Amino acid sequence: MKNFIKLIIITCLTSSTTFGQLFSTQSGETSFFSETPVENISGVNKTVGAILNTSTKEIAVSMKMTAFDFPNKLMQEHFNENYIESDKFPTGLFKGKIVEDIDLTKNGTYDVTAKGQLTLHGITQAREIKGKLTVDNQKITLTSNFDVKLVDHKIDVPKLVFSKIAEVIAVKSKYIFSPYVKK
Template identity: 40%
Template sequence: MKKFIFCIGCCVLVISAASAQVYITRTGVIQFFSKTPLEDIKAENKQVYAAVDLSGKTMAFSMLMKSFLFRKELMQEHFNENYVESDRYPKAIFKGTFTGDVDPQKPQVYPIQVQGVITLHGVEKSINTPATLEITAEGLTGTARFSLLPQDFAITIPGIVRDKIARQIDVQVKVDCKPVK
């Protein structure tokens, strides 16, 4: 009987430890920047859903395109109506894996390499970028920086504003995730 109770206790500990390796948030932040001599454009989305599974070395992100906020209301309107067509393509999604060892029991910053597929404007594109995962007492913080080309996602920039929008858009990602209990 004692062995049975011990085995059940071990199973509960193993299951608890495994679930502690999954981290989620609903308040991740993705920013993008477009810098040209004529105009700088910055937008921020603070409603990014993210899940990171350390044991499976997988991650997924999802966000509504209409949740990007711009400095100028007209920029936001043009972004949603003319460029990303957020009524037709409401979400952007990333699904991927990462390489690098991350110990959830050892708080520190871990460099990783992320590889996966971004779906934006109805187009899928592979991405491979360096990132970091920081284990803290509260959970996990993930950060990454990379660039995207609008034409890779069939986003057309009209000639009249082409000089105001960078050919390459810089993207920053920051997610503060809590362990799933």
């Protein structure tokens, strides 16, 4: 499955480019936080795959939903079985393009916006995600903070526990890219 997702991402981003313009990571980090007066819920996934084409400024991110770690097993179980339904919807995806006219081959720090499609829980939504991208020789770091409304992705929360889960989830991402090496 992991190799299949990687193949799809690479195919999408390499249609008119060479591998020398691709940067990737398999150890990106995405975390989320749900804050309510009753309970805070957090999860982190440190095995996020992402690829960035510095020529076309296209980006694709793929994460296995069961790879999120939680402070306790019960939270993880509820996340996967009751809310995200990881057995039906095993992967979260973002595919988009950085809209700013910047040269990603030049060192510097840039405020960026990626316009694209976010797919969670089997529902795809158009999104504009703002972030900060730092180019330092052959290393590119991308960070972003954005919100996800549960209703936008038809993630249902039972009324019994509705007060324990926020309607809007704060998401943070950090990806450190290095030049893609074809294996």
